[in-house]
Amino acid sequence: MSKGTVGGGGTTMLRRINVASVLDAVRRSAPAPLRVAELVERTGLARPTVAQAVDELLDAGWLQQHGPDSADRSLGRPAIRVSLRGRAAPVLGLDVGPHRVTVGVSDLAGRKLSLVRRSGPGWTAQELLGVIGEVITEALAEAEVPAEDVAAAVAASPGIVDEHTGRVQLVPSVPGWSAIDLIKHVRGLLDCPVMLDNDANLAALAIAAARGGTGTLLAVQWGERLGAGIVIDGRLHRGTGAAGEIGFIATGPDDVINPEDSRGPLERAVGSEAIAALGRQAALDHPESRLAELGGDQLDTADVFAAAADRDPVAQAVVQQVARSFARALAPSILVLDPTAVVIGGGVARAGAVLLDAISDQLRLLTLNHPKLELSALAEDAVVTGAMRMALDEVWQRKLPTPAMTSTT
Amino acid sequence: MSKGTVGGGGTTMLRRINVASVLDAVRRSAPAPLRVAELVERTGLARPTVAQAVDELLDAGWLQQHGPDSADRSLGRPAIRVSLRGRAAPVLGLDVGPHRVTVGVSDLAGRKLSLVRRSGPGWTAQELLGVIGEVITEALAEAEVPAEDVAAAVAASPGIVDEHTGRVQLVPSVPGWSAIDLIKHVRGLLDCPVMLDNDANLAALAIAAARGGTGTLLAVQWGERLGAGIVIDGRLHRGTGAAGEIGFIATGPDDVINPEDSRGPLERAVGSEAIAALGRQAALDHPESRLAELGGDQLDTADVFAAAADRDPVAQAVVQQVARSFARALAPSILVLDPTAVVIGGGVARAGAVLLDAISDQLRLLTLNHPKLELSALAEDAVVTGAMRMALDEVWQRKLPTPAMTSTT
DNA sequence: AGTATTTACGAACGCTCGCTATCTATACTG
DNA sequence: CAGTATAGATAGCGAGCGTTCGTAAATACT
Numbered sequence: 001m002s003k004g005t006v007g008g009g010g011t012t013m014l015r016r017i018n019v020a021s022v023l024d025a026v027r028r029s030a031p032a033p034l035r036v037a038e039l040v041e042r043t044g045l046a047r048p049t050v051a052q053a054v055d056e057l058l059d060a061g062w063l064q065q066h067g068p069d070s071a072d073r074s075l076g077r078p079a080i081r082v083s084l085r086g087r088a089a090p091v092l093g094l095d096v097g098p099h100r101v102t103v104g105v106s107d108l109a110g111r112k113l114s115l116v117r118r119s120g121p122g123w124t125a126q127e128l129l130g131v132i133g134e135v136i137t138e139a140l141a142e143a144e145v146p147a148e149d150v151a152a153a154v155a156a157s158p159g160i161v162d163e164h165t166g167r168v169q170l171v172p173s174v175p176g177w178s179a180i181d182l183i184k185h186v187r188g189l190l191d192c193p194v195m196l197d198n199d200a201n202l203a204a205l206a207i208a209a210a211r212g213g214t215g216t217l218l219a220v221q222w223g224e225r226l227g228a229g230i231v232i233d234g235r236l237h238r239g240t241g242a243a244g245e246i247g248f249i250a251t252g253p254d255d256v257i258n259p260e261d262s263r264g265p266l267e268r269a270v271g272s273e274a275i276a277a278l279g280r281q282a283a284l285d286h287p288e289s290r291l292a293e294l295g296g297d298q299l300d301t302a303d304v305f306a307a308a309a310d311r312d313p314v315a316q317a318v319v320q321q322v323a324r325s326f327a328r329a330l331a332p333s334i335l336v337l338d339p340t341a342v343v344i345g346g347g348v349a350r351a352g353a354v355l356l357d358a359i360s361d362q363l364r365l366l367t368l369n370h371p372k373l374e375l376s377a378l379a380e381d382a383v384v385t386g387a388m389r390m391a392l393d394e395v396w397q398r399k400l401p402t403p404a405m406t407s408t409t
Numbered sequence: 410m411s412k413g414t415v416g417g418g419g420t421t422m423l424r425r426i427n428v429a430s431v432l433d434a435v436r437r438s439a440p441a442p443l444r445v446a447e448l449v450e451r452t453g454l455a456r457p458t459v460a461q462a463v464d465e466l467l468d469a470g471w472l473q474q475h476g477p478d479s480a481d482r483s484l485g486r487p488a489i490r491v492s493l494r495g496r497a498a499p500v501l502g503l504d505v506g507p508h509r510v511t512v513g514v515s516d517l518a519g520r521k522l523s524l525v526r527r528s529g530p531g532w533t534a535q536e537l538l539g540v541i542g543e544v545i546t547e548a549l550a551e552a553e554v555p556a557e558d559v560a561a562a563v564a565a566s567p568g569i570v571d572e573h574t575g576r577v578q579l580v581p582s583v584p585g586w587s588a589i590d591l592i593k594h595v596r597g598l599l600d601c602p603v604m605l606d607n608d609a610n611l612a613a614l615a616i617a618a619a620r621g622g623t624g625t626l627l628a629v630q631w632g633e634r635l636g637a638g639i640v641i642d643g644r645l646h647r648g649t650g651a652a653g654e655i656g657f658i659a660t661g662p663d664d665v666i667n668p669e670d671s672r673g674p675l676e677r678a679v680g681s682e683a684i685a686a687l688g689r690q691a692a693l694d695h696p697e698s699r700l701a702e703l704g705g706d707q708l709d710t711a712d713v714f715a716a717a718a719d720r721d722p723v724a725q726a727v728v729q730q731v732a733r734s735f736a737r738a739l740a741p742s743i744l745v746l747d748p749t750a751v752v753i754g755g756g757v758a759r760a761g762a763v764l765l766d767a768i769s770d771q772l773r774l775l776t777l778n779h780p781k782l783e784l785s786a787l788a789e790d791a792v793v794t795g796a797m798r799m800a801l802d803e804v805w806q807r808k809l810p811t812p813a814m815t816s817t818t
Numbered sequence: 819a820g821t822a823t824t825t826a827c828g829a830a831c832g833c834t835c836g837c838t839a840t841c842t843a844t845a846c847t848g
Numbered sequence: 849c850a851g852t853a854t855a856g857a858t859a860g861c862g863a864g865c866g867t868t869c870g871t872a873a874a875t876a877c878t
Contacts (some may be wrong), residue, residue, distance in 0.1 A: 010865055011834045014423045018836080037855070046837050051856075076854025077475065077844040216648050218745075228745065232646060239625050239747025242778045249741045255776045325511075332658045332738060333745040336627075336637065338648025367664045368569075369651045419836060427865085455866045460827075485825025486873040520836075566860045 022053040022401045033066045033083040061088045089151035093387030103135045104384040115144035125177050150192050152391040156199040156383045160242045174222030202386030204229020205228035215340030222348040249329040266329050270322045272301040278318050279304035289314035305351035334367050345376030431462040442475045470497045491588050498560035502796030512544045514552035515797040524551035548553035559601050559654040565608040565792045569651045611795030613638025624749030631757040658738040675738050679731045681710040687727045688713035698723035714760035736771030743776050754785030
């Protein structure tokens with residue numbers, strides 16, 4: 001009755017499909033402007049159809065028209081070229097950690113407009129909320145984007161995130177963090193759809209996007225804590241919400257998990273804290289070693305890897321042990337998932353080839369198809385980048401009327 | 410040039426979308442006939458549109474018209490009802506094992522038309538091809554389906570299957586099996602698209618379909634060998650082609666994998682052969698036990714579980730040990746995948762609650778989100794059922810012009 | 819038994835949309 | 849300055865969907 005239900009199948013829906021098709025083609029060529037003729041070729045539609053769609057998209061502010069001023073130097077009448085107007089719907093990504101808050105603002109086209117990072121010595125939950133507000137304001141100012149223009153925002157938090165309620169369940173270092181409704185807080189600042197997800201998941205999304213293509217990616221974030229994100233053909237795998245919690249993999253033959261613990265067995269075995277502790281112990285046991293020279297009680301995780309890279313046998317033994325524990329813990333999942341690539345990010349990834357090679361050697365003994373093992377190229381920005389990307393996807397999904405049929409089942 | 414490229418966006422495509430939408434709605438209500446009014450409601454399209462689509466589908470042989478003869482007892486003019494004409498495109502599923510060949514023929518609607526199973530005492534590769542031909546012929550005759558009518562066929566084979574070349578890579582008990590081009594052989598018999606996949610994958614597909622809904626399913630096939638299939642939101646996860654090979658998960662702290670071995674470490678630890686061997690050893694060590702009474706040297710896997718169900722402490726200890734090894738091997742993958750449910754099928758699944766409870770207890774100690782642990786309801790038919798289902802999906806995907814846009818990137 | 823009511827099928831009309839074909843505009847070349 | 853090649857704008861045609869109306873076939877009521 002009254003109005004027609006959305007999603008039917010009239011001719012108006014056909015037009016929406018075609019407009020969406022044109023916009024999608026423009027989007028795919030990212031920041032490069034496109035000529036109408038190229039759009040005709042890529043979409044397979046007729047020129048008048050494309051022209052009409054482009055007009056409509058220009059009016060709606062989705063596209064911007066470029067003058068033919070470039071060095072196009074071709075015969076004939078110069079083509080008008082269009083590219084998508086990124087400022088039409090900027091998005092915001094937010095990475096909240098116990099010691100660091102990072103905010104990134106991005107274009108609709110994926111261009112990074114600003115990135116603001118602030119570190120501190122461990123905030124309380126309340127202080128953190130304040131810092132988040134400040135950093136968001138700062139990032140928006142730097143990007144010259146008014147707060148009300150932001151089309152979507154995604155926040156990354158450690159811990160297990162309930163996708164629907166937006167609450168964080170299993171929280172590490174910030175006391176009182178699980179009681180905070182971060183989504184509500186950010187929505188108060190921005191007035192746009194706000195989503196929350198696990199930091200490892202978002203990092204995985206960013207890394208998968210950077211690598212491009214299809215396949216299965218297992219992206220490990222390795223710092224004091226260990227987490228992983230799984231991306232299958234561009235889509236994040238969440239399981240029932242807690243997928244990728246590799247930190248809680250049992251290592252010893254009698255290990256048992258306690259969900260109340262802030263750290264899982266694997267984190268206690270090979271987290272950066274544990275690596276440093278192993279290094280300090282090794283330095284005590286071998287005072288003559290290169291490792292001990294680097295600094296006895298103050299020994300850092302980085303020192304261990306530095307000494308190993310320097311061919312110190314004592315440090316190498318520590319790295320071997322860490323690599324072995326890590327590989328043994330991860331091998332079953334690699335057999336089951338059979339990923340195209342395993343990418344390691346986070347603080348420990350700075351160890352570089354020393355660690356990577358050791359892990360690779362171990363994994364070769366424990367898996368059938370040996371996935372590519374790589375270090376994350378995105379370094380610290382992986383999580384924010386992933387958050388921005390998810391926000392972007394959200395905007396595209398919401399704005400583009402996808403030609404998917406309604407399933408009323 | 411010349412003809413328009415397929416996948417453009419004309420109004421004729423709109424009609425195809427709507428016809429597909431109608432057909433899909435009919436399909437969803439499976440074997441139950443639908444009235445046109447119901448189709449109008451479900452698709453959201455106008456009645457004339459639906460009527461036209463139904464006419465077209467009737468002409469093309471996709472639908473069949475039911476008389477209003479049923480006990481419909483309602484007011485007004487009786488509605489004509491349509492259901493999909495399964496015989497329009499029957500599919501065939503084939504499960505090839507070293508000792509058993511099973512062929513099922515199914516309706517387009519998913520109704521099982523015939524199921525023929527033949528067991529033998531270990532065939533050679535060449536003999537197996539002959540048996541396959543015979544059983545296919547028999548199953549088609551029983552279903553009263555001419556060979557040339559079969560619209561798609563899917564074969565299940567143990568081992569790792571290369572999706573594209575259709576070759577089997579890691580083969581167990583049948584000598585010379587990897588040299589056989591099973592796809593080519595079946596295509597010679599049927600003249601239709603033929604696909605080949607891993608048996609555990611197909612069983613997982615069937616179980617996921619039987620459970621219905623979305624979510625992540627880890628379906629373990631547990632017999633002499635161990636394999637698993639992963640289904641995420643109805644789609645099979647293949648990884649690079651060898652996903653789910655849980656048989657090769659290392660169990661001991663110093664285990665190492667050799668891809669040349671016919672059995673992996675977990676198979677050697679908890680495969681049905683291993684369980685029987687553990688039972689025989691326990692019977693020797695405890696001659697007074699209930700287990701030993703059941704049969705000394707002839708002790709079977711089933712005997713172990715029977716004795717355990719009979720509360721024999723010796724047998725229970727064996728089951729405990731098996732459950733512990735299995736749970737420890739699988740726990741990391743459950744943490745990473747975080748599946749909605751873990752379903753156990755295959756011969757060992759006949760053990761029932763004794764084993765399931767023991768595994769469940771162990772898993773509770775090793776995982777965060779505890780997935781539902783169930784036994785496969787499909788028993789032996791899981792693999793064929795899954796093969797038929799995949800063939801069905803193939804037909805639907807091929808026949809239905811999906812409204813997905815072409816991505817010419 | 820005849821009539822009223824209910825339900826669903828069938829046909830005609832008007833609308834929107836996309837495709838083909840044609841015409842116009844622009845800039846470079848000889 | 850004319851010619852040509854490329855690209856944008858416009859008109860006519862066909863196809864499909866949705867709305868509205870009329871009609872057929874059952875059941876319920878008098």
